[in-house]
């Protein structure tokens with residue numbers, strides 16, 4: 121499973137980082153870094169929660 125980020129939709133509010141801080145990190149300038157695109161086995165639910173938490177639908181998952 122792989123994380124896709126639409127930077128045009130991301131507002132940098134950090135809700136994804138709150139859910140899964142091994143995968144998402146908002147930088148000092150307000151942009152979001154995806155620290156790891158490939159989701160490790162066992163982290164799927166945590167990352168799904170992070171994607172669901174995004175209010176702007178900037179995150180999606182591909183298989």
Ligand code: SF4
Pocket residue numbers: 129130131132133134135136137144146152173174175176177178179
């Ligand atoms: S929750 Fe969505 S809008 Fe907020 S930082 Fe993450 S990707 Fe960006």
